[in-house]
Amino acid sequence: MKPVRGSSPAETGMALGDRPLSMAGDTHPDWLAAHGQVGAWSIVAASAVGQMHLRDQTPRDDAFSVRAIGPWLAVAVADGAGSMRRSRYGAAFAVDTLTERLLCAVYDAAPADDPGPTGPGPDGPTPPSGPGLLSRLVQSLPARTKVIDGPSVVGFDEVALREPRVEASACWASVAWRRPDAPAQPAALDMVAPSLSAAVRSAFGSTRAELEGYVSRLGVPLRDIHCTLMCVLLDTRTGAFAAGHIGDGLIAALHPGFGARPAVEPPSTGNVGETYLITQDGWERYLAVTESSPAEAEGISTLYLMSDGVADDCSHPPPPGVFDRWARDIDREVRSSAGAGTSAVRLVRWLANYELPGSWDDRTLVVLAKVGE
Amino acid sequence: MTDFDMNVTMGEGVRRLPVYLLLDCSGSMGGAPIESVKRGVELFISEVAGDTYARQTVHVGVITFASEAALVTKGLVPFDAFTMPTLSASGTTALGGALRLLRQSLDSDLRKSVPGGEKGDWKPLVFVLTDGAPTDAWQEPRQDLLSRQSGKVINMITVGCGTGINEEQIKAIAIGPTFRMDATESSFKTFFQWVSQSVKAVSKAVSQPDAGQAPSAMPQPDPAVIQYVP
Numbered sequence: 001m002k003p004v005r006g007s008s009p010a011e012t013g014m015a016l017g018d019r020p021l022s023m024a025g026d027t028h029p030d031w032l033a034a035h036g037q038v039g040a041w042s043i044v045a046a047s048a049v050g051q052m053h054l055r056d057q058t059p060r061d062d063a064f065s066v067r068a069i070g071p072w073l074a075v076a077v078a079d080g081a082g083s084m085r086r087s088r089y090g091a092a093f094a095v096d097t098l099t100e101r102l103l104c105a106v107y108d109a110a111p112a113d114d115p116g117p118t119g120p121g122p123d124g125p126t127p128p129s130g131p132g133l134l135s136r137l138v139q140s141l142p143a144r145t146k147v148i149d150g151p152s153v154v155g156f157d158e159v160a161l162r163e164p165r166v167e168a169s170a171c172w173a174s175v176a177w178r179r180p181d182a183p184a185q186p187a188a189l190d191m192v193a194p195s196l197s198a199a200v201r202s203a204f205g206s207t208r209a210e211l212e213g214y215v216s217r218l219g220v221p222l223r224d225i226h227c228t229l230m231c232v233l234l235d236t237r238t239g240a241f242a243a244g245h246i247g248d249g250l251i252a253a254l255h256p257g258f259g260a261r262p263a264v265e266p267p268s269t270g271n272v273g274e275t276y277l278i279t280q281d282g283w284e285r286y287l288a289v290t291e292s293s294p295a296e297a298e299g300i301s302t303l304y305l306m307s308d309g310v311a312d313d314c315s316h317p318p319p320p321g322v323f324d325r326w327a328r329d330i331d332r333e334v335r336s337s338a339g340a341g342t343s344a345v346r347l348v349r350w351l352a353n354y355e356l357p358g359s360w361d362d363r364t365l366v367v368l369a370k371v372g373e
Numbered sequence: 374m375t376d377f378d379m380n381v382t383m384g385e386g387v388r389r390l391p392v393y394l395l396l397d398c399s400g401s402m403g404g405a406p407i408e409s410v411k412r413g414v415e416l417f418i419s420e421v422a423g424d425t426y427a428r429q430t431v432h433v434g435v436i437t438f439a440s441e442a443a444l445v446t447k448g449l450v451p452f453d454a455f456t457m458p459t460l461s462a463s464g465t466t467a468l469g470g471a472l473r474l475l476r477q478s479l480d481s482d483l484r485k486s487v488p489g490g491e492k493g494d495w496k497p498l499v500f501v502l503t504d505g506a507p508t509d510a511w512q513e514p515r516q517d518l519l520s521r522q523s524g525k526v527i528n529m530i531t532v533g534c535g536t537g538i539n540e541e542q543i544k545a546i547a548i549g550p551t552f553r554m555d556a557t558e559s560s561f562k563t564f565f566q567w568v569s570q571s572v573k574a575v576s577k578a579v580s581q582p583d584a585g586q587a588p589s590a591m592p593q594p595d596p597a598v599i600q601y602v603p
Contacts, residue, residue, distance in 0.1 A: 052426070268486075270496040315492045316386035325382040333379045350379040358387035358429040 013070070014038075014176065015099075017045060018063040018092045023218065028088045029172075030060050033348035035340035037371075038068040039236035042340045043075070045366040046348035050309055052360035061088045061227075062307045062362040065095035067103055073234040074102035075366050079249060079307045081226035081277065082361075086218075090225025090279060093214050094207055101206040102233045105199035196233055196242035197291040204229070204244055204287055208278055222279050229278040232263075232303055234368065239297040244289045248275040250311035252327060253292075254302040260327030263303070264290040275308075302331045303368040309361030310351070334367050390427075390576050391449050391483060391497035393434045394568070395471050396460065400439070401505050401537060403462035409558045410502070411460050413565030420569035421452060427576040428452050430495075434478055438471035438503075440464030449482045468503060468546065469511030475499065476517050498575060499529040500568050501547070504556060505537045511546055518548055528591075532564060532599065540602050551602040552594060563598040 016034035021027060030049040037043065049060035061080030068074070076095035080087025193199035207229070215222050228247025235241070243251045243264040254260040266288035267276060276286035292300070304327060314326035337343040351363040394417075396410055414435075421427045432449040435458050436442060445458040479497065486493035518529075531547035533540070535556035544551050554560040571591045 312388050312492070314384055316384040316388055318385045319382065322382060322384045322386075326384070329379075329381040333381060346379055350381070354381075354383065356383055356387075358426070360426060 013178065014066075014068050016043070016066040018047070018065060018095060020093045020096045021089045026059065026088075028059055028063070028092060031171075031348055031352055032064075033344040034064075034066060035344040036066065036068070037340060038073045039071055040370055040372050041073060041234065041236045042334075042343075042369045042371045043073070043366070044334050044340050044343040044347055044369065045075075045364075046344055046351050047307075047362065047364035048348055048352035050360050050362040053362065055360075059088050060362050061091060062309070062364040063088065063091035063095045063227075064305070064364050064366055065099045066366065067099035069103050069107055071235060071237045072103055072106050073236055073368070074099040074231065075234070075305055075368065076102075076229065076231040077249060077305045077307055077364050077366060078230070078278075079228045079247065079275075079309075079362065079364075081228075081275075084224055084226045086220060086224045087226055089214075089218065090211065090227040093225070094211060094227055094229050094278060097210045098203055098207045098229060098231050101203035101210075102199060102231060104206075105193040105202050106196075106233065195291065196235075196240060197244075197289045200231065200233055200242045200244035200289050201287070203231070203233075204246070204278070204289075205284075208283060211279060226277045226279045228275055228307075230264075230305055232305060232368070234303070238294075239300060239370065240292055240294065241297065241300075241303065242289065242291040244287060246276055246278050246283060246287045248308040248311070250304070250306050250308075250315070252304045252306075252323075253296070253300045254304070254327045254331055255296075255299045256301050257299065259321075259324045260304075263292075264288050301370050302327070302334075304330070305364075305366040305368075307362060307364040309359070309363040310365050312361075313354075313356050313359050313363075330365075330367060331369065334369055335371070387430055388492060389432045389449070389484065389494045390430045390572070391432050391434065391494055392572055393436065393475060393478070393497060393499040395436045395438065395468075395475065395499065395501040395503075397466060397468070397503040397505070398437045398439045398460055398462050398464075399466040399505060399508075400463050401466075401535075405558060406504065406535070406556050406561070407460060407462040409556075409561035411457070412558075413561045413568075414457060414460070416562065416565045417569050417572075418455065418457065420566070421572055424573045424576070427573045430576045431572055432494075434482065436471045436474050436478075438467045440467060442467045442470030442474050444474050444478055448478065465508035466503065466505050467509045468501075468507035469509040469514050471501075472511060472514035472518055476514060476521070479521065496528055498572065501529065501531040502564065503531070503533060503538075503543070504535040506539060506542055507546065515546060515548065533602075534560065534564075544602060552599045553602050554599045560598050563595055567592070567594040567599065 014036050016036055018032060019027065033046045035044050043066050045064055045066060047060065047062050047064055053060060061082055064077045066075050076098040078091035078094045080091040193202055211225065212222060215225055228249060230245040230249055230251055232251060233242050245251055245264045245266040247266065248268065251263045252260050253263045267286050269275060277283065314323055334343045337346060347365065351365060398407065421431060431452040433446060433452055433455040434444060434449045435446045436444050437460065484493045529549040531543060532552045532554060533543040534554050538553055540553060554564060574592055
């Protein structure tokens with residue numbers, strides 16, 4: 001996968017992934033893929049409804065969100081408690097809120113309509129414009145991006161996703177571009193929080209408070225939207241990152257020389273299916289937060305955030321060292337495509353289709369790969 | 374391979390749910406009770422076999438105890454390889470020996486999580502069924518298990534059956550919730566149905582909230598047949 005030129009970090013602002021579910025009703029999709037790039041880091045993300053949910057005709061409960069402002073990249077994954085009917089509401093709201101709050105913690109936002117001191121203006125640079133701009137962007141899309149074809153899993157068969165034409169009519173999407181050389185974020189982009197880990201802790205606290213307001217508006221108790229929550233806050237200029245995690249799933253980092261390891265290890269109940277939750281009493285006790293050292297940040301090539309539906313499938317030998325092999329394989333596969341868009345489609349197709357004994361939960365995987373500028 | 378396939382190494386193992394059955398085969402279980410237990414184990418096999426998810430994750434260990442205790446499955450066996458053990462009733466009630474074997478199996482057969490690496494097995498479910506007072510020393514092996522239990526490493530449920538049960542003593546021996554029932558065939562059937570339902574429910578629990586001591590997905594037994602001993 002080649003880096004996309006012309007998207008320097010200071011010009012990027014984007015939001016990808018699951019949308020919060022509103023009072024209007026359930027818009028949570030069963031399969032979702034997303035991609036993007038911030039500076040030297042490419043984002044490939046996908047989430048697929050689990051086979052048990054397909055059998056029981058229940059919704060996907062996982063959710064993910066990716067949000068970037070300037071060089072800062074915030075990614076969150078949540079898994080709604082399968083036992084709770086509205087848990088996907090909690091998961092989708094939590095990831096959206098957490099990524100927003102993470103970015104609030106690292107930059108001092110100027111008003112949205114304030115172009116800032118370096119923005120386009122009478123004396124500023126002239127932004128590209130005219131009818132040719134968008135067509136040039138469209139032409140730059142990966143030419144081989146197709147939709148899912150020939151899946152084997154029962155859920156895809158049920159919705160008749162067998163041919164590209166049918167699949168295209170069965171999916172919906174936003175496709176977004178930013179002007180490649182328009183400075184979108186002139187505001188200060190320096191850390192406001194005392195550290196990355198402090199920003200993560202603060203954002204988790206804010207998110208929990210927002211979840212309480214959310215259920216109040218929905219008119220349901222907090223337990224109805226029980227969910228786990230994990231995140232990474234990454235400075236794409238340096239590779240420095242902090243990770244926060246409560247509940248099951250996994251955040252991991254790959255260092256090509258030293259291998260793949262969990263980036264943060266939150267407490268676990270050990271009981272099947274039981275997990276700690278951002279929505280439970282005393283959630284702070286179960287939140288684990290770590291921050292990379294400068295040396296770690298320098299060498300890490302890839303970061304992974306995954307729900308337990310993926311983590312449990314790559315953590316149990318044989319073969320020996322299965323997790324490291326899995327992480328390197330994913331890294332290679334994500335980088336081998338013509339672009340992040342193709343990688344995202346491949347990823348969601350793979351997540352939806354691979355079969356393993358004991359694997360029936362929703363699967364969500366977000367890969368952040370350093371690809372260079 | 375098409376353009377959209379991915380070549381990724383996957384774990385061949387599953388995160389196992391160990392299920393231990395500690396079955397009293399002392400002389401007092403002779404006759405109808407041990408026959409009921411046999412039918413109960415058969416029921417457990419047929420019930421779990423019908424559940425795809427449980428079959429893939431459940432691994433079974435059976436420990437019988439009479440004058441001696443024995444791990445008749447020789448360790449934890451995958452459910453699909455689990456066959457009806459030979460059960461007969463005679464002798465005394467070496468429950469202490471059974472607890473000791475359980476501890477040994479937990480130490481040797483369970484896959485432990487590796488910090489920074491692979492995850493271990495799920496926390497085991499242990500069902501103990503006995504109809505009388507132990508005849509061997511049970512305090513020390515129980516204490517050994519308790520030291521593991523301080524780390525919440527197992528979920529143990531003890532059920533006393535029949536009229537010979539001393540509720541105070543069975544509470545003193547038990548680690549975790551304690552129940553009692555009579556020794557009729559229908560009660561044994563209800564017990565093994567409950568075991569089967571628990572195993573099936575727990576094996577496919579998905580992201581349950583933390584429930585404290587016991588798996589939150591476990592159903593409660595029929596109180597008309599199996600009563601909780603407070």
